[in-house]
Amino acid sequence: MSNNFFEIKNVDFKIGNKVKVKNVSFSIENEGDIICLLGPSGIGKTTILRTIAGLENINKGSIALKGKTLSSEKINIEPENRNISLAFQENSLFPHYSIKKNILLGAERNEIKKSKSINFEELIDLLDISQILDKFPHEISAGEAQRASLARSLITQPDLLLLDEPLSNVDQSFKEEIQEKLKKVLKNSKTTTIIVTHDSYEAFYLGSKCGIILNQELKQFDDPYNVYHLPNSEEVVNFLNRGILIPAEVTSPKSLENKDLGTITGNFVKPFPIGSNVKLLIQPEDLHHDDGSNLKFEVIDRKFRGTNFIYTLKTPTNTLIPVFVHSHHIHQHEVDEKFGIKRPIHIDHIVCF
Amino acid sequence: MKFNSWFVSSFLISLIVLIPVITVFASFFEATSNYYEILKNTFLIEYIFNSLTLLLSVLLLTFMIGTGTAYLVSFYEFPGSNFFKWALILSFAVPPYIYAYSLTAFFENYGTAFTILKNLFGEANYNKNIPKFDGMFGAILSISFSLYAYVYILARASFLYQSQNLIDLGKNLGFSRFKSFFKVILPAARPAIVAGLSLVAMETLAEFGAVDFFSINTLTTGIYNSWIYFDDLAFANRISFFLLLFIFSLFILENLSRRRAKYHFNSKGGFKQKEKIKLFGIEAYLAFGFCFFIFFVSFLFPLSQMLYWTIKFPENLFDLKITNLILNTLYLVLLSSLVLIIFSLISNYGNRVSNNKTLNFLSTLSISGYAIPGVILAIAFITFIAWFDDSIIKSFGFSSIKKIFIGSVFGLVLVYFIRFYSLAFNGIKSGYEKMNISVDESAYLLGYSKRKTFTNIHLPFLRNSLLFIIILISLEIIRELPITLILRPFNFETLATTAYISASEDLLEAAAVPSLFLILIASLFIIVTSKYILRENHE
Numbered sequence: 022m023s024n025n026f027f028e029i030k031n032v033d034f035k036i037g038n039k040v041k042v043k044n045v046s047f048s049i050e051n052e053g054d055i056i057c058l059l060g061p062s063g064i065g066k067t068t069i070l071r072t073i074a075g076l077e078n079i080n081k082g083s084i085a086l087k088g089k090t091l092s093s094e095k096i097n098i099e100p101e102n103r104n105i106s107l108a109f110q111e112n113s114l115f116p117h118y119s120i121k122k123n124i125l126l127g128a129e130r131n132e133i134k135k136s137k138s139i140n141f142e143e144l145i146d147l148l149d150i151s152q153i154l155d156k157f158p159h160e161i162s163a164g165e166a167q168r169a170s171l172a173r174s175l176i177t178q179p180d181l182l183l184l185d186e187p188l189s190n191v192d193q194s195f196k197e198e199i200q201e202k203l204k205k206v207l208k209n210s211k212t213t214t215i216i217v218t219h220d221s222y223e224a225f226y227l228g229s230k231c232g233i234i235l236n237q238e239l240k241q242f243d244d245p246y247n248v249y250h251l252p253n254s255e256e257v258v259n260f261l262n263r264g265i266l267i268p269a270e271v272t273s274p275k276s277l278e279n280k281d282l283g284t285i286t287g288n289f290v291k292p293f294p295i296g297s298n299v300k301l302l303i304q305p306e307d308l309h310h311d312d313g314s315n316l317k318f319e320v321i322d323r324k325f326r327g328t329n330f331i332y333t334l335k336t337p338t339n340t341l342i343p344v345f346v347h348s349h350h351i352h353q354h355e356v357d358e359k360f361g362i363k364r365p366i367h368i369d370h371i372v373c374f
Numbered sequence: 375m376k377f378n379s380w381f382v383s384s385f386l387i388s389l390i391v392l393i394p395v396i397t398v399f400a401s402f403f404e405a406t407s408n409y410y411e412i413l414k415n416t417f418l419i420e421y422i423f424n425s426l427t428l429l430l431s432v433l434l435l436t437f438m439i440g441t442g443t444a445y446l447v448s449f450y451e452f453p454g455s456n457f458f459k460w461a462l463i464l465s466f467a468v469p470p471y472i473y474a475y476s477l478t479a480f481f482e483n484y485g486t487a488f489t490i491l492k493n494l495f496g497e498a499n500y501n502k503n504i505p506k507f508d509g510m511f512g513a514i515l516s517i518s519f520s521l522y523a524y525v526y527i528l529a530r531a532s533f534l535y536q537s538q539n540l541i542d543l544g545k546n547l548g549f550s551r552f553k554s555f556f557k558v559i560l561p562a563a564r565p566a567i568v569a570g571l572s573l574v575a576m577e578t579l580a581e582f583g584a585v586d587f588f589s590i591n592t593l594t595t596g597i598y599n600s601w602i603y604f605d606d607l608a609f610a611n612r613i614s615f616f617l618l619l620f621i622f623s624l625f626i627l628e629n630l631s632r633r634r635a636k637y638h639f640n641s642k643g644g645f646k647q648k649e650k651i652k653l654f655g656i657e658a659y660l661a662f663g664f665c666f667f668i669f670f671v672s673f674l675f676p677l678s679q680m681l682y683w684t685i686k687f688p689e690n691l692f693d694l695k696i697t698n699l700i701l702n703t704l705y706l707v708l709l710s711s712l713v714l715i716i717f718s719l720i721s722n723y724g725n726r727v728s729n730n731k732t733l734n735f736l737s738t739l740s741i742s743g744y745a746i747p748g749v750i751l752a753i754a755f756i757t758f759i760a761w762f763d764d765s766i767i768k769s770f771g772f773s774s775i776k777k778i779f780i781g782s783v784f785g786l787v788l789v790y791f792i793r794f795y796s797l798a799f800n801g802i803k804s805g806y807e808k809m810n811i812s813v814d815e816s817a818y819l820l821g822y823s824k825r826k827t828f829t830n831i832h833l834p835f836l837r838n839s840l841l842f843i844i845i846l847i848s849l850e851i852i853r854e855l856p857i858t859l860i861l862r863p864f865n866f867e868t869l870a871t872t873a874y875i876s877a878s879e880d881l882l883e884a885a886a887v888p889s890l891f892l893i894l895i896a897s898l899f900i901i902v903t904s905k906y907i908l909r910e911n912h913e
Contacts, residue, residue, distance in 0.1 A: 076815050100818035107819050113812035117835045127820055170816075177820060 025085075026052045026213060027181060032082030032092075034068045040237065041065030044082075047232055047242045053211035055204070057228030059221055059248075061260065064234050066217040067110065070183040073215065074107040075100035086181055106179035110186040112166040114158040120169045121154040127173035139210045144172045147202045149195075163190040168199070175206065182207070182214040188223065200226055221261055225249065233257050251290055255300070255374050264304035266374065267340055271297050277371065281336035282308075283316065287368035299373035305331055305345035311363035318342070320360045323353070334360055381733055384724035387717050388736035391792050394746060394754035398618055401611035401757055417591060421613070425579060425592040428513060432578045433571055435518035440525025441567060443668055445555065448533035451650040452661040458669060459530070460904040463523045465672035467896035469853040471583025471874060472889040473516040476676035477507045478587075479683065479882050486679060509588055516584040519672040521577055525570035532566035533559065568627070575624050579617060580747030582856040583874055593617045597749050598856065607757050614750040621746065677893055683886035690887045694872060699888055700895070703868040706858075707848045709783070710790040714847055715840060717791070718798035722806055723828060726814070737799065744796035748789075752860035755789050756780055786861045793857060794847050801846065805839030806832075845903045852896050869895075 025048040034042040042065040049056055058066050071077045073084060075091065075098060083093040086105070091098045106127075114123045128141065145151050148168040153161050161169070167190045174182060187203070188196050204227055207214050218224050224231050225245035232242040241253045252258045258266060269277040269285070271293045276286045279301065293299055310332075318334035321341070330353065332344045344362070346353075354360050446452070447459040468476075480486045483501045491500045507515055549557060560567075585592050593613055601610040653661055684691065725733055759779045767775050779785040809832075817827040855870045862871060869888040876885035 071815075074815075074819055076818070100815070101821045101823055103819075104821075105819065107815070109812045109816065111810065111812060113810060113816040115813060115816070115831055115835070116809060129820075173816075173820075 024088075025050055026054070026087060028083075028085045029073075030083050030085075032072070032079050032084060034065055034072050034077070034079070036068055036077060041068045042234055042239065043237050045069070045239045046082075047230075047239060049213060049215075049230075052213050053208065054229050055207055055214045055216065055227055056230040056232065057216045057218060057224035058232045058234060059218060059224045060234035062219055065237070066219075066234055067185050069234075070107055070185050070215065070217055073181070074105050074183055075103050076107075103181075104179050105181045105183060106174040106177045107183040108167075108170045108174035108185060108187055110167075110189060112158060112163065112170065114166055114170055114173070116158050119155055119157055120150065120161065123158070123169060124154075124173045124176055127176040139175055139178055139206065139212075141176065143206070144175055147206055148172050148199065164192060164195075167191060171203075175210075175212070178210065178212070180213065182212050184214060184216045186218055187216060189218075189220075196223075203227070221249075233260060235260055250304070250370060251372060252302070258302055258372075258374075264302050264307075265340070265342060266300040267303055267342070269299055269301040269373070271295050271299060271373075277301055277373075281318075281338055281340060281342075282362070282366055283364070285366045285368060285371070287371040289371045289373065291373065293373055302372040302374075303342060303368075305343040307368045308342065308344045308366065309363040310344060310346050311361045314361035314363055316362045316364050317359040318362065320354050320356050320358050323356060332360055334362075381724060381728050381730060384721045384728075384733050385736060387721050387795075388733075390788075391795050393758050394751050394792060395618070397754040397758045397761075398611050398614045398750060401608055401615075401754075417596070418613075421591055421593050421596045422616075424510070424590055425594075425617075427510060428517070428581075428585070428590065428592060429575055429578050431514040432517045432521065433575060435514065436522040436525050436574045437567065437571060439518065439522040439668055440570060441529050441560070441563075443522075443665055444526045444529035444533055445559070446661050446665060448530050449559075449651060450653050450661055452653040452658040454662055454665065455650075458665040460901075461669050461673070462526055462665065463904060464669070464897055464900055465520055466523045466849065467893050467900055468520055468673060468676045469583065469855070469870070469892070470513075470516045470520040470581055471587055471855060471870075471877070472680070472885075472892065473520050473672075473676050474512060474584040474587045475873070475877050475882055475885050475889060476679040477512050477516060479679050479886075480675070481505060481507050486682060510590055513581075513585050513588045513590050516588075517578055517581055521574045522668075522672070524573040524577070525567060528566040528570035528573075529563055532563035572624050572627050576621055576744075579621055579624075580749070582747070582749055583870075587877055594747055594749050594856075597747075597753060598860075601753050607753065607760070610753045611757060614747075614754065617750065618746065677890070680886045680890040680893060683883050684890050687883045687886070690884045694884065694887055696887055696891060699867055699869050699872055700891060702866060703852055703870070703892075703895075706783070706786065706790070706868060707851045710787050710794070710851055711844045711847045713787055713791055714794060714798040715802075715844060718795065718802050718843075719836075721799060722802045723832070725803075726806060726811070727824065744793065746793070748793060748854060748856040749860070751789055751793050752857045755785070755792070755861070759785075780861065781863050782861075783863060783866070786858065786863075789857050789861055790851060790854070793854075794850055797846055797850065798843050801839055801843035802836065805836045809835055842903055845899045849896055849899045852892060852899075 027049040029048065030046050032045050033040050034045060047056075058069060060066050068077060072079060072092065078097050079092050080094050083096075084091045086103070090096050091103055091105075114120070115126070118126070124141065124144070145154065148171060150165060150168050150172060153165050153169065158166060158169075167187065171184065171187050174184070188199060191199055200223060206212075216224070216227055225248075228245060230242060231245050231248045233240045233248060235256045240257050241248055243251075243253075248257070249261065249263065252261065255266060258264060267279055267281070269279040272278045272284070273295060274292065275288065276284055277299070278284055285301070318336050320332055321335045322333040324331045324333075325348065327348065329348050330346045332346060332354065334342045334344060336342060344360070443458070443462050447455050447462070478485070481504055483504075485504075487504050488500050491504075492498070543558070579592075580594060581592075582594050582598060586595050586598070593616065597610045597613045597617070600606045600613065721737060725737055759776060763774050763776050767773075779788070813831065814827055817831050818824075822830065853870060855874055858868055858871050859874060862868070867875070869892040873885045873888040873892065876882070876888070
């Protein structure tokens with residue numbers, strides 16, 4: 022038996038007879054770790070959480086928490102006996118109780134267990150819901166309901182907390198603040214958490230590990246930096262949508278050649294034989310702007326992102342390349358102007374497929 | 375498929391409710407007496423013709439009254455409009471048969487109208503100048519004034535949820551008030567009105583008391599007569615088969631309309647509560663006059679007639695042992711409500727936790743009981759018990775079980791159960807539909823067992839719905855006539871049966887006492903629930 026705090030081994034996640042995600046294995050090593058599952062809507066992320074919570078059965082593989090099997094082909098511990106809490110994406114507050122009563126019902130569960138001590142006032146303050154405590158679920162907004170539901174789940178102090186798109190209805194302006202506070206309270210209370218989201222920035226910020234679910238499979242399970250910079254498949258690249266794949270030929274153990282960009286040097290994440298044709302991942306941060314360079318391409322789009330601009334450049338072979346430029350950069354380029362790329366091009370970690 | 379205890383209990387409940395339907399269909403091919411041959415060539419056409427005449431006339435009248443009053447109280451403010459919006463549903467408290475007694479009592483020769491004229495203008499032969507509302511016309515009026523509230527309630531709910539935007543759109547297109555009503559308001563409320571009319575149609579085809587009193591031969595009275603007078607159960611079932619086919623098409627129509635009607639209630643986005651238009655002068659008087667006329671004719675008139683006779687012939691109060699009648703009626707109401715609520719809760723909860731498609735299908739079938747006329751249910755029940763007793767029980771050498779089921783409170787409650795199961799089941803279902811399944815799951819995840827979830831979460835949440843359903847069932851059972859008449863134990867009378875028996879013995883004065891108490895108790899129930907019936911909390 023492994024020493025992992027939580028472990029999923031070869032599980033097919035399904036709703037009824039329909040398999041949503043196949044042969045999933047991952048683990049959470051230590052109590053208090055936070056992991057995020059990332060994937061497009063409808064892919065089966067919620068099904069995974071529901072199954073871990075015991076609301077769906079499995080007939081292949083096993084799910085274990087603190088060394089105890091919760092679900093397998095033969096075992097299925099009832100949801101009420103798992104000490105796992107799930108905050109649903111939709112409003113699942115008890116409609117006939119006030120928000121305060123709803124949250125305190127959660128506190129009843131682990132009354133004896135005071136060691137982790139998430140207290141009521143702290144949570145109310147954290148999630149900024151003091152003004153709705155006496156209201157009923159039908160009297161509050163979707164975002165407020167989601168925060169109240171989150172408070173109820175947190176206060177149960179479960180062995181494992183499952184959050185399904187916990188901040189999807191929260192206002193953008195408020196989101197980052199709540200993310201910060203949420204991370205702090207989870208870390209302080211050492212609450213082991215699995216968060217499902219389709220927002221990659223949220224996942225990268227909150228999770229110490231991220232799982233990418235695509236096409237019925239867990240494609241990658243790694244720390245956020247690796248998921249972003251070292252994606253392990255073309256599907257992950259396409260899903261994260263933070264770069265493009267361009268054709269190139271491997272010319273040495275440390276270089277490639279592309280028709281538009283010329284020679285690119287760097288360290289291959291995975292070695293390829295010299296002479297092989299590959300698809301090279303170019304992310305916006307990989308190329309640098311240089312007005313003095315003779316490698317110039319036409320600007321066809323410019324997106325302002327506050328801290329930076331992302332330019333989309335069109336090469337002579339009609340490839341569209343994204344380039345990151347700090348928004349305080351001395352001067353900006355308009356659409357149809359020429360935009361220079363610094364040479365020689367060097368990329369620390371070369372990702373090819 | 376999971377065969378857990380919830381599945382089995384829900385399955386059994388559905389099966390019990392389906393027995394009468396299966397019996398009617400199975401009996402269709404059985405041999406009947408000569409009465410069928412005689413009837414087929416003579417009266418059957420008359421039965422069908424009368425049923426259709428009654429149906430179409432009642433539909434027309436209830437549409438005009440129900441939609442007209444609903445339109446006035448939903449869109450306009452005039453003297454008494456707030457009172458009429460709930461007072462107009464009081465007509466539910468007067469069953470068609472009691473309305474029929476009132477009509478006859480008032481307009482018959484030397485009746486109440488005659489007495490009033492005599493007191494006002496002295497002795498004269500007024501009889502020839504007093505119109506007679508009997509026969510088919512009397513039956514149409516009695517049923518229409520009693521049932522228009524179905525159309526009123528549903529049309530009003532639909533009008534209420536019509537957004538101001540829709541009305542504004544009509545104005546923007548330059549429509550007059552008249553044109554707006556016919557081009558915008560009425561078409562938008564059509565599904566709700568059709569749903570109301572379908573309920574009226576089912577009740578009209580099932581109506582027994584009033585048509586029997588006016589001696590109109592319809593399919594329903596035909597069924598009753600072939601059983602009572604010709605002792606031909608098979609033939610009764612054969613007419614029932616025709617009637618059921620007709621009613622099921624209405625039932626399907628009603629269900630389809632109701633499904634579409636939902637869209638008009640779910641207008642969350644862009645919904646703007648409309649402001650009522652204040653009427654002045656002659657318009658205000660006309661609106662008040664129309665609503666008051668309907669309220670008077672449908673409720674005050676039968677109530678006063680019954681009250682007048684009760685006061686005029688107080689001896690009936692004592693002769694009829696009215697306390698016993700009230701207690702018997704309330705006993706049946708309490709017992710049936712309890713049984714219906716318990717089993718409907720089991721069935722609904724079973725459906726919710728097992729989420730089984732077969733079970734859902736069975737439940738949908740089993741709610742059809744409400745569409746089946748009481749006469750058919752009672753006779754099909756007797757047919758089934760007789761068959762079961764003869765073919766199964768006796769063949770195993772056991773003694774007859776007929777006495778347990780026929781002419782017993784147990785049998786009566788069982789058939790009430792079949793008839794009103796859909797009311798209870800659907801009421802609880804719509805309560806449950808307001809609660810997302812993730813609420814249950816949240817409870818499990820908070821450590822609640824299924825039982826604790828049911829008692830601590832479901833029951834408190836459903837409390838108001840349950841109260842409403844109990845009162846609705848009570849209202850139906852107080853008014854119910856044919857099932858009680860056919861299946862009641864010997865010497866066990868209710869307010870409804872006593873009124874019917876007295877009236878059929880031409881003792882209308884005696885029928886007045888139980889009728890009055892029936893109206894009063896039913897009115898009380900209606901007043902208590904009017905808030906729910908009118909969806910007032912959404913206003």
